[in-house]
Amino acid sequence: MVNQPSLLIVDDEANVALTLKMVFERDGYAVRTANSCASALKLLENGHQFDAVITDLNMEKENIGLEVARAALQLHPKPAVVLCTGYASVDNSAAALQMKVDYMVTKPVDLDELKRAVRRLMAFRDSDPGK
Amino acid sequence: MSEPLKTTKTALVVHSDMSVLSAFQSSFVGKGYVAILARDLPTALLALTQHFFDVAVISSRLAEGGDGWPLAGVVHLIFPKAFVGVLTPETSVLTLQAAINNGVTQIFDAASNPDHVVNTSLSSQPTIPITTSSEPGTSVH
Numbered sequence: 001m002v003n004q005p006s007l008l009i010v011d012d013e014a015n016v017a018l019t020l021k022m023v024f025e026r027d028g029y030a031v032r033t034a035n036s037c038a039s040a041l042k043l044l045e046n047g048h049q050f051d052a053v054i055t056d057l058n059m060e061k062e063n064i065g066l067e068v069a070r071a072a073l074q075l076h077p078k079p080a081v082v083l084c085t086g087y088a089s090v091d092n093s094a095a096a097l098q099m100k101v102d103y104m105v106t107k108p109v110d111l112d113e114l115k116r117a118v119r120r121l122m123a124f125r126d127s128d129p130g131k
Numbered sequence: 132m133s134e135p136l137k138t139t140k141t142a143l144v145v146h147s148d149m150s151v152l153s154a155f156q157s158s159f160v161g162k163g164y165v166a167i168l169a170r171d172l173p174t175a176l177l178a179l180t181q182h183f184f185d186v187a188v189i190s191s192r193l194a195e196g197g198d199g200w201p202l203a204g205v206v207h208l209i210f211p212k213a214f215v216g217v218l219t220p221e222t223s224v225l226t227l228q229a230a231i232n233n234g235v236t237q238i239f240d241a242a243s244n245p246d247h248v249v250n251t252s253l254s255s256q257p258t259i260p261i262t263t264s265s266e267p268g269t270s271v272h
Contacts, residue, residue, distance in 0.1 A: 083231075093227035097235070104231045117232070124208065 004030040005122055008048070010040040010055040010068050011084070020054065023111055024118075037064040044071045050079045051125070052118050057085035063092045069101050080121035084109060140256070141165045142186040142249075145175045145202065146218070147194035151245070155188060158249040170194075175202055184210050186252045190241070191219040191226070200229045207234030214252045218243065 007029045011017040017033040024031050032048070034040035037059050044053075053072040057065035065083060072081045083096055086107035096104055103117045142164045144155040152168045159166040167182055169175035172193055187206045191199040203215050215234060219226045220241045230238050236255065239248050 088224045088228065090222060090224055090227065093224050093231070094222075097227055097231050097238070100236075101231055102234075104228050106228070124211070 004028060005051045006030045006032070006049065007118070008032050008034065008040065008043060008050040008053045008055075008072075008079075010034045010037070010053065010059070010065065012036055012056060012059040016056070020109075020114075023115070027115060036060055037068050040068045041071055044068070044075065049075070049077070051122050052080040052082065054082045054084055054114070054118070057083055057092060058087050062087075063095070066092065066095055066099065069096065070099060073099060073101070078125070080118065080125055082114070082117060082121070084114075139163070139165050140185040141167060141182050142188065142252075143167050143169065143175065143178060143182070143184045143206070144188050145169045145172075145193065145199065146188075146190040147171065147192070148190075151190075154245040155249065158245045159186075162249060162253055164253075172202055176205070179205065179209055184213050185256060186214045186216075188216045188218065188239075188248055188252065191217050191229075192241075200233050200235075203230075203235050204233035214255045216248060216252050218248070 007024050009017050009020045009031060012035050014035055017035060021031045021033050032043060034043055040055065053068065055065040055068040057063055059065060069081045069083060072079050080102045082103040082105065083101050084105050084107065088106055093104065102121050105114055142159045144152055144166060146152050147170055156166045156168060167178050169178055184206065189199040189203050193199050199217060203217050206213060206215050214236045217230060217235050217238050218241045219238050222238065226238060237251065
């Protein structure tokens with residue numbers, strides 16, 4: 001059986017999470033979804049490993065997606081982390097840069113751009129043993 | 132491509148203004164680095180094929196050959212552990228997004244003092260002793 005790349009999608013809008021899940025499953029990813037920061041943190045802290053995490057920024061609270069990103073970036077091996085937001089500001093973007101988030105897309109999401117970015121980041125991650 | 136053993140560290144500086152390049156050159160050389168300078172994108176790309184870089188400082192606006200952002204992305208892809216700083220005339224959501232998406236470590240105001248940029252970029256480097264068999268120098272392409 002081929003080892004599927006695993007993906008965690010975090011978005012409080014169930015339709016968005018479901019749509020992204022379908023898009024990435026069609027591309028061969030094994031996808032888990034979480035509809036809040038809290039449930040995403042539970043998955044990340046309970047030893048689930050993901051090759052990439054795509055998280056919304058504003059969920060239970062403004063900018064709380066940065067908490068998901070921070071938790072994901074502390075894992076070993078570190079998943080590729082993508083922020084997805086309709087509410088980018090200088091402050092939250094600067095925080096994301098400082099945290100070394102791997103990619104940031106703005107809503108409405110260009111699915112081709114998102115798929116390309118995830119594919120590229122995962123290839124880059126696979127080629128870098130330090131990650 | 133594995134990095135060869137080397138004792139000196141190397142910085143790439145890409146900017147269309149020669150006086151800015153000179154200021155960065157002085158600052159990097161003063162810190163014991165070899166500074167490779169490029170005034171445009173083609174020269175910078177050529178330098179990437181000839182050196183291993185620990186630090187890169189790139190202007191987001193290059194006079195010839197276009198944009199510094201994708202160049203920063205290329206540097207990050209080739210040298211993932213290198214500090215990549217970009218000098219940009221404004222800090223906006225778009226510039227920050229470009230920085231994140233190109234693997235930039237930090238952005239700096241285009242008018243920043245070169246010593247400040249160099250000190251910040253070097254403070255993120257692992258502290259290994261620099262022992263040189265020859266004096267650090269500068270190559271101007």
